Amino acid sequence: xxxxxxxxxxxxxSAGLVALVLWWFIPSEEQRIRxxxxxxxxxxxxxxxxxxxxxxxxxxxxxxxxLTRDVEVQVDVFGGLSGNLNGVDEVRAAAxxxxxxxxxxxxxxxxxxxxxxxxxxxxxxxxxxxxxGGRNGRTxxxxxxRFRKWEGRWYISRVSTVRALRSR
Amino acid sequence: MSQPIDPPAPWxxxxxxxxxxxxxxxxxxxxxxxxxxxFRVSIQPILVQGISxxxxxxxGQRRFLNQLAYRFAPPQRGDVxxxxxxxxxxxxxxRVIGLPGxxxxxVQGTVLINGEPLEEPYLLPPxxxxxxxxxxxxxxxxxxxxxxxxxxxxxxxxxxxxxxxxVARDRIVGRLMNx
Numbered sequence: 001x002x003x004x005x006x007x008x009x010x011x012x013x014s015a016g017l018v019a020l021v022l023w024w025f026i027p028s029e030e031q032r033i034r035x036x037x038x039x040x041x042x043x044x045x046x047x048x049x050x051x052x053x054x055x056x057x058x059x060x061x062x063x064x065x066x067l068t069r070d071v072e073v074q075v076d077v078f079g080g081l082s083g084n085l086n087g088v089d090e091v092r093a094a095a096x097x098x099x100x101x102x103x104x105x106x107x108x109x110x111x112x113x114x115x116x117x118x119x120x121x122x123x124x125x126x127x128x129x130x131x132x133g134g135r136n137g138r139t140x141x142x143x144x145x146r147f148r149k150w151e152g153r154w155y156i157s158r159v160s161t162v163r164a165l166r167s168r
Numbered sequence: 169m170s171q172p173i174d175p176p177a178p179w180x181x182x183x184x185x186x187x188x189x190x191x192x193x194x195x196x197x198x199x200x201x202x203x204x205x206x207f208r209v210s211i212q213p214i215l216v217q218g219i220s221x222x223x224x225x226x227x228g229q230r231r232f233l234n235q236l237a238y239r240f241a242p243p244q245r246g247d248v249x250x251x252x253x254x255x256x257x258x259x260x261x262x263r264v265i266g267l268p269g270x271x272x273x274x275v276q277g278t279v280l281i282n283g284e285p286l287e288e289p290y291l292l293p294p295x296x297x298x299x300x301x302x303x304x305x306x307x308x309x310x311x312x313x314x315x316x317x318x319x320x321x322x323x324x325x326x327x328x329x330x331x332x333x334x335v336a337r338d339r340i341v342g343r344l345m346n347x
Contacts, residue, residue, distance in 0.1 A: 167333050
């Protein structure tokens, strides 16, 4: 094997290795979105013991870091909660109220599906299981989330409940 | 020179694990795996909760869904189906009333399909002065391809308290096996 060919092969191998390392260590867009979801989930879930005011503020602050300023939340659960929240301030107030009402709230996300993934927007569906700690305090709800990418980071811009049955 | 012959296994051992225990074990393992896969793929156990399917199904009853029922044939009117409400674990149990392409309407409790009244033998006859079905009214809708209209059997409920409507085909998990 000639030295030139050897050098060329070594170069190709090195480039392949670098690409593999980058692929391994640099998260994909879907992984970044899932990370934001996990941060939001953790901030909504309470701990085993009741949080003090400061911890509560920190948690709510962590949640708002995942949201766009003009975030929209549309909740419509048959026979249950329904209403809209517009803007990060309304969501912050609602999250603080929720945390005070259900200090032991545990939220688990499952069946996360990143459906439409475009350069600056994404649509995700998931099932959130909420456990409030009380008797019969477990409920599951499907949500659709819209994400928007801004300055290299993904933010939740819209959250809406999904109902299986609908009228026209 | 003759070989020494092993004494025959006792009858209870043959009954319990066969003449060749290793083969029996392999057969048992294969059977268990096949049964497990079969159940996972085709059957889903469900626990009925709520009153929307009364009197046909009552709160607390256990039933099974055949998840392969609609693999090769579409849902039929009158089928009781499981609908994915929140993930794979939370299902709704409803009866198929309207099929794709049909015009659906309820007038004073009577279901009209393409303008014709639908006979619904699964509904309870009126008792103690309580009319069943109650006087529900739903304006006409035309069901598109892949859409079915589903309602629970308990039509004596108030219309606003009953969760019913149009469901997309891809949310239908299967048909109830033991109606």
